[in-house]
Amino acid sequence: MDLRESLGLSVESDEIALIYDNNEISVKNLIIYKVKDIESNLNQKQWEGKDEDEEAFRVYEGIRRIEDKELWDDIRFDVVIVQPGILGETFKSTLGYYRSLAENGYNYPEIYQVVDGYAEILLQQPGEKHEQVKDAVLLRVQKFDAIIVPPVYGISIINPSEKRTVLARIRADEAKEITKEFEKTKGTCYRRKEEGKWDFNENYEEIPQLRLGEPQNKWKTVKRGIPIYASYVYRQKHFRTLVEPDPAEFIL
Numbered sequence: 001m002d003l004r005e006s007l008g009l010s011v012e013s014d015e016i017a018l019i020y021d022n023n024e025i026s027v028k029n030l031i032i033y034k035v036k037d038i039e040s041n042l043n044q045k046q047w048e049g050k051d052e053d054e055e056a057f058r059v060y061e062g063i064r065r066i067e068d069k070e071l072w073d074d075i076r077f078d079v080v081i082v083q084p085g086i087l088g089e090t091f092k093s094t095l096g097y098y099r100s101l102a103e104n105g106y107n108y109p110e111i112y113q114v115v116d117g118y119a120e121i122l123l124q125q126p127g128e129k130h131e132q133v134k135d136a137v138l139l140r141v142q143k144f145d146a147i148i149v150p151p152v153y154g155i156s157i158i159n160p161s162e163k164r165t166v167l168a169r170i171r172a173d174e175a176k177e178i179t180k181e182f183e184k185t186k187g188t189c190y191r192r193k194e195e196g197k198w199d200f201n202e203n204y205e206e207i208p209q210l211r212l213g214e215p216q217n218k219w220k221t222v223k224r225g226i227p228i229y230a231s232y233v234y235r236q237k238h239f240r241t242l243v244e245p246d247p248a249e250f251i252l
Contacts (some may be wrong), residue, residue: 001013001116002123002240003018003115003166005155005227006114006115006116006143006144006227007079007115007166007168007227007229008135008168008227008228008229008230009025009063009064009065009229010024010025010065011025011079011145013024013064013081013116013166014079015163015164015166016055016058016083016164016204017058017149018060018063018079018080018081019103021036022053023066024065024066025035025063025064025065025066026062026063026064026065026066026069027060027062027063028063029060029062030058030059030060030061030062031058031059031099032055032058032059033055033056033057033058033094033095034052034053034054034055034056034057034058034076035051035052035053035054035055035087035092035132036053037056037095038050038056038057038092038093038094038095040094040095040122040179040182040183040186040252041051041095041096041156041182041186041187041188042087042088042090042186042187042240047183048183050194050223051085051087051249054083054085054202055083056082056083056093056094057080057081057082057083057092057093057094057157058080058081058091059077059078059079059080059081060078060079060080061078062076062078062173063078063079067074067092071232071233072173072238072241073173073174073234074173074174074244075170075171075172075173075203075232075239075242076167076170076171076172076173077169077170077228077229077232078169078170078171079115079166079168079169080112080157080166080169081165081166081168082119082157082158082159082163082164082165082167083159083164084159084161084162084163084164085166086194089193089194089236090158090187090191090192090193091158091159091160092123092159092191093157093159093192094156094157095156095158095177095178095182095183096122096124096154096155096156096178096179096181096182096187096188097154097155097156097177097178097182098153098154098177098178098181099151099171099172099175099176099177099178100174100175100176100177100178102172102174102175102244102247103181103244104244106151106152106245106246106247107151107152107245108151108171108172108174108175108242108243108245109148109149109150109171109241109242109245109250110169110170110171110172110175111145111146111147111148111149111169111170111222111228111240111243112146112147112149112157112160112167112168113146113147113167113168113227113228114141114142114143114145114165114166114167115143115166115167115168115171115227116143116164116165116166116219117143117159117161117163117164117165117166118140118141118142118159118160118161119141119142119157119158119161119163119165119167120139120140120141120157120158120159120160120192121139121141121147121155121156121157121158121204122136122137122139122155122158122188122192123136123137123138123139123149123150123153123154123155123191123213123252124136124153124154124188124189125150125152125153125154126152126154126181127132130181130182130184130185130204131185131203131204131206132204132205132206133189133204133206134208135153135208135211135252136188136189136190136207136208136209136210136211137153137210137211137212137213137252138198138210138211138212138213139212139214139228140212141211141215144217144224144225145215145217146215146217146219146222146224146228147215147216147223148216148219148222148250148252149250150247150251150252151245151247151250152247153252154182154188154229156182156187156188158192160196161172162191166167168227168228168229168234169207169252170228170229170239170242170248171230171242172242174243179218180205184214185201185203185204185205186201186203187201187209188201189201189205189206190205190210193206198210199240206230213252216252220235220238220239221235221238222232
């Protein structure tokens with residue numbers, strides 16, 4: 001499948017991986033997560049350890065046109081592919097994570113955009129501690145929808161569909177994913193089950209009502225139908241808040 005229209009790069013995809021010309025496209029790093037790598041986020045009562053060597057998701061870090069090298073300095077463009085499938089009663093997903101602190105003391109934010117397929121994004125804001133959640137937001141997103149992840153929110157991407165989901169992501173190159181809190185609670189505060197149902201995660205102390213949010217397709221220069229790669233290349237200054245976070249610019 002040709003992803004040029006929605007990704008903004010000369011890249012194709014099969015059901016597992018990206019396909020591109022190394023003379024045109026550069027990738028800094030490829031990380032592949034198998035089911036056994038996301039085991040810490042699964043409910044062991046529902047999952048019996050089957051299919052542990054199946055791929056859950058993969059991340060192409062620092063993907064760009066070779067000619068654009070000078071444009072991507074302290075900001076990075078990634079592609080995330082989440083595979084379909086059910087593990088016990090839970091759909092395949094990315095690991096839940098927060099992001100590390102920037103120099104100004106705020107957590108790094110980030111932006112996702114769906115390149116192909118369908119995803120359900122769960123964002124959660126911790127209270128005084130991770131197990132006491134202040135806000136839980138569900139976003140149902142499809143091709144070209146953008147997801148603005150505020151500094152303080154954790155995120156997990158769930159694929160409840162029957163085919164792989166491809167997402168683009170832009171963030172500060174220095175941003176590190178912090179997963180230990182989600183490993184301790186075995187995932188997010190809600191778990192996505194079949195037939196659109198969501199269950200409370202009993203490993204949390206306080207969980208608010210899950211609210212439905214809307215994709216943020218009009219954030220600064222991010223517009224539905226325009227790949228965020230192109231938005232960044234032509235309006236780089238609008239993305240400086242990814243490196244120097246201002247929580248006021250990221251309101252859900």
